[in-house]
Amino acid sequence: MDYPATAASLDHLPNGLTVILDPDPAAPVISAQVWVETGSLHEGSLLGSGVSHFLEHMVFKGGGRFGADELATSVQAAGGHWNAYTTFDRTVYYIDGPASGLGTFLEVLAAMVFTPALPEEEFEKEKDVIRREIDMGLDDPDDVSGRLMFSTAFTSDPRRHPVIGHRGLFDEISYPGLTGYHRSRYTPDRCCLCLSGDFDAEAVKAQIEALFGGFARGSGAEPVVPQDPVQLGPRRGRATFSVPASKISLAWKIPPLGHPDVPAYDLAAAVLGRGRSARLYRHLREERGLALEISAWSWSQAGRGGLFAISAEAVPEKRDELIAAILAELADFPSTALDDDLAKARRQIAASQFKSLTTASGRATDLASNWHEARDLDFTRRYLAALKATTAADVRRAMARLTEDQMSLSILDPADAPAPATLKRATRVRPEPECVTLPNGATIALLPDPRVPIFTAQVAVRAGLVSEIPENAGLNALFAATLPQGTVRRSAAELAGLLESHGATLGAASGNNALLAQMGGLSPDLSTLLPLLAEVLVEPAFHGDSIEREKASQTASLREAMEDPLSTAFRLARAHLFDGIGYGIHALGTEASLAGLDRFALSAHHSRHFQGSNTVVALAGDFDLVHAREVLAEGIGRLPMGTPWVPPSATVRGDFEIEAFLPKKQAVLALAYPGCSALAPERFALRMIQEWCTDMAGPLFIRIREELGLAYQVGATQFHGHDAGFFGFYLATDPSQVDLAQRELVSEISKIAEDGIPEDAFERVRATVLSSLALGLQSPGSIARLAAIDVLFGLPVTHHREVAAIFQTITPGEVKQAAAKLLGTRPVTARVLPAG
Structure with a gap:
């Protein structure tokens, strides 16, 4: 199969702006991106300071006719999801959302990229935020390892410097230096505007000319970017x-x-x-x-x-x-x-x-x-x-x-280690899914989508974290890591070789409520690949050497998680909230519990849970319905019927404070409240609250991060369980400001508990949630996962299509009531502070 030739158009405005238009009516969504050809390579006299990344932050402080809050609220009201990133050679701003928001997205991108306000009063405040981000990177072993590799490989090349900059050089950036860098580098002839999605190309061209055509072409020479000399030795x-x-x-x-x-x-x-x-x-x-x-x-x-x-x-x-x-x-x-x-x-x-x-x-x-x-x-x-x-x-x-x-x-x-000696054209037609139950009780959900010649099969089995006890904690994670590594018929190498020779993927994961397995591949290979998936589900080998390797890897991950401040805070908060059992068990287990897991434990877990009555398989993508149903029925039908596994009831408690200490630079705070179950009616209202508390236009971000500059990270997260759930707030801050940050976070939560989401913000939050739903329904993988989990919990196979209509009808009063119920009790509070 050849990669399809693009039907997109390429044009240039008189001022040099490149415009790429890719109309595609397959889904009512749009992606608008502006690529600026400047990154940490191009910082000239400011090389190594991270001014490119700093400027990326500052352009979100308003521009054109928009103030900082108006930028965020305008994007949110249009249902947009926006962000940016900076690399060595580019800075990219993008907004994804419903096609109806395109006009707003274009105006916002033009304003923030070419006429940002860059308010001087925000300069030092945002510097403090980035200092926290720099500290977070220095706490992250993968980040530190990457920096070490690039600084070792390159000696003169600017890529030896981290994109975010060195702290000392970053501190020296002046306000005139920042604004001058913007004037010299953010010019239309150095930029590309790319649109893909559901829009009319001719109509959009006029909008683009009106919004972007008035910016002046740049002048001046490009900075001299040194190359590394020839490497003469290791x-x-x-x-x-x-x-x-x-x-x-x-x-x-x-x-x-x-x-x-x-x-x-x-x-x-x-x-x-x-x-x-x-x-x-x-x-x-x-x-x-x-x-x-x-x-x-x-x-x-x-x-x-x-x-x-x-x-x-x-x-x-x-x-x-x-x-x-x-x-x-x-x-x-x-x-x-x-x-x-x-x-x-x-x-x-x-x-x-x-x-x-x-x-x-x-x-x-x-x-x-x-x-x-x-x-x-x-x-x-x-x-x-x-x-x-x-x-x-x-x-x-x-x-x-x-x-x-x-x-x-x-x-x-x-510290103590010794030194070393491809695409089918999309269509508007959306085939209807179907759901069938096999004689052994397994459910098969078929969701055809002929846009691209690929498929994803998602398996969901009732098990997950809630099926563990403290003595076998980490069982599901180890099970998921070992499951794809061979069957009774094939070794791990044979299975992996067969899958990868078809460009296919097979993986497994453990969640709070289920064990998941996913296979993806090219549609012509479906008849070969789906029987392999069934073989893995029905006849896993659980080889002893695979178990020991994965236990070693999981132990290393566990130790790393124990040193991560945010992971530690949530681990402690969840453990107390759920009384140390069920959802309160750490997903990676403990070193003692991992040491006790063996092939017998994994096989027993498989025998109890991998039964037809506990299993749902969702297949999404490009396939023939009849043929796919036959292939799945033959393979998945080999599972025994068994009896449905019923999870134990959760124990929930609150009003507790915990402190822990780690040798890190940052302080982290987590507040844990009892959430709702996966089928509770208030779950939709809680999603609105989570969005309101996580969004850049929400109260936590604006008050704690923007107005006070107290935290680089602040937001909310949640999960739903069988009969209980978790709703948490978190922030990362400077240790000297942790008490103030905690008071401000508690204050903002109290306002949400009393008032819910203000009416002037409610529709913006609704638009963002609806946009998230639309964006999450684009790929076969995400559709299959949603359908499998929904059906496992007894919801219709079409539930993921119906959720948007539910959010359309939710009212501010319902959200206020849910907020009062959720936040009306004292939470479990976990603080992780620097040791010493």
């Missing part, structure tokens, strides 16, 4: 951190995008480190047990060389042996047979690219990225063709250049 970087395992990166410089060797490196990365059947994963994790996790990746930019890298985690005792084994694998790579592995890699990459076309946001990102990198909207199509044309000889020749003397090795060790 480079090494090492640091220590509070992590349970060593994080290792081996990286090599590779040519820029457009060089004929780049497709070869992409294919080699997939062969070596993409998926469970990849060579490094299979040889060094599964067979030899040297790595806890391992992957490979390749990354290049236009006009600037990139990296081929292998990232891994290992216990410190096996770190050096793992590095030597990786180098041995690379040395042997050119002499091995590659044809079958390359065919699998091409299919994997094609499947991934096809999936990006299922949403308006994905299509807009693909088009804008193609323009940014290649000035060619069909670059993805041409690049996939280049991958197809790349031979095994090409890959061998490219990989032979990755010698040890050209390597950059970075290691983030525990």
Whole structure:
């Protein structure tokens, strides 16, 4: 299958603004994106300060006719979901939402990008917010490991600096420096406006000309961006951190995008480190047990060389042996047979690219990225063709250049570790789903969607966290990690190889109320792949070596979570709220409970829960209804009928305060209230409250983050259980301000408990919720997941389509009543503070 040629148009306004229009009436949604060709590479005299990222924050403070609050409320009222991000070479602003909001989205983007207010009174306040963000990054081991890798691999190239900037250089940014940077870099000739979704192209062109045509073209030379000199020898970087395992990166410089060797490196990365059947994963994790996790990746930019890298985690005792084994694998790579592995890699990459076309946001990102990198909207199509044309000889020749003397090795060790010695055209027709019950009691939900030749099968089984007790805590997480690793007929390597040769994915996850398994693939392979899914569900092997590897990996994740302030705060709050049982158990378990889990425990869990009466399978995507029903009935029908599993009743209690201490820079606060069940009528009102408390136009963000500058992170989260739920508030702040931040958070919660959502904001919140629902119904994967969970809880297979109508009828009075009920009791309060 070839990647479809784009039907999008490319045009330029007289001032140099590039305009990409991709009308697609398949769904009434829109993605509007402005790509500014400036990032941390382009900061000139301010290099390393993070001024690009700082400016990204400041443009949200108002612009054009909009004040800061008016920007947020206007986007929210139009149902928009907006955000931005900054990388080395770009800053991207995007709004996704209903097609009816396009006019508002365009006006907001034009105002904030080209005529931002950049209020001087907000300058120092926003600086404090970003200082908290910098501290959060320095608390995150993955962030620290990534910084170490880039600073080791690059010596002169600006990519050696973190995009967010170094704290000392960031502190030196002046207000004139920020505004001057905006004037010099945010010019229309350096920008691309890309729209994808349901709109009339001719009508939109006039809007764009009116809103964007009056901005002046830029002037002045581009900043000189240095390139790294030729690497003359290996480079090494090492640091220590509070992590349970060593994080290792081996990286090599590779040519820029457009060089004929780049497709070869992409294919080699997939062969070596993409998926469970990849060579490094299979040889060094599964067979030899040297790595806890391992992957490979390749990354290049236009006009600037990139990296081929292998990232891994290992216990410190096996770190050096793992590095030597990786180098041995690379040395042997050119002499091995590659044809079958390359065919699998091409299919994997094609499947991934096809999936990006299922949403308006994905299509807009693909088009804008193609323009940014290649000035060619069909670059993805041409690049996939280049991958197809790349031979095994090409890959061998490219990989032979990755010698040890050209390597950059970075290691983030525990503190006590010794130093080392693709797309069918969418249609307006939406086929109706159907739901059938098999003789063994299993339910099959079929949700056809012919837009793209892919499918997703989502399995939901009654189990999850509420099926555990403290003595076997972590069972469901370990079960989910081990389930896809082989069956009684096939080894883990055979299963992974078969899946990945079809570009398919298979995974499992554990939730609060269910065990989930998901398979995705290309539609022509459905007859091959669905029987494999059934085989995994009915005949899992639970090999002892797989269990031990996953236990080691889960233990490492548990230790890392125990050092994360936000995770710790919620763990403590939930444990008390639910009396340490059911939903109060930590999903990863404890080291003691994990040590006691074995093949017998997993097999017993499978026997009790994987029965027809406990199972729902939802299939969404492009397939023939009759054929899919027959294939699923044959495979899933092999499960025994069994008896429905009924979860135990939850115990809920509140009014308790907990404090914990970690060696971190930030303080975190979590407040936990008893939420509602998955079928409670007030769940819709609570969703409105959650949105109101999380949105950038909501009271928590405006008061605590914007007005007072007390927190970088503040918001609300919730989950629904069988008979009880959880509704939590959280914030991350400077330790010296934690008491004030807590008082302000409690004050804002009290206002919500008394008043609900103010009437002048109610419709904006409703619009945002409705937009979230629409955006979440674009891809087969999200549709299948929603349908499977709904049916598992006894709701109709079409419930996900009906939810929007429910939100359309909800009233401020109903939300106020739900807020009073939810927040009328004293919560469990957990504070995590820096040690010492």
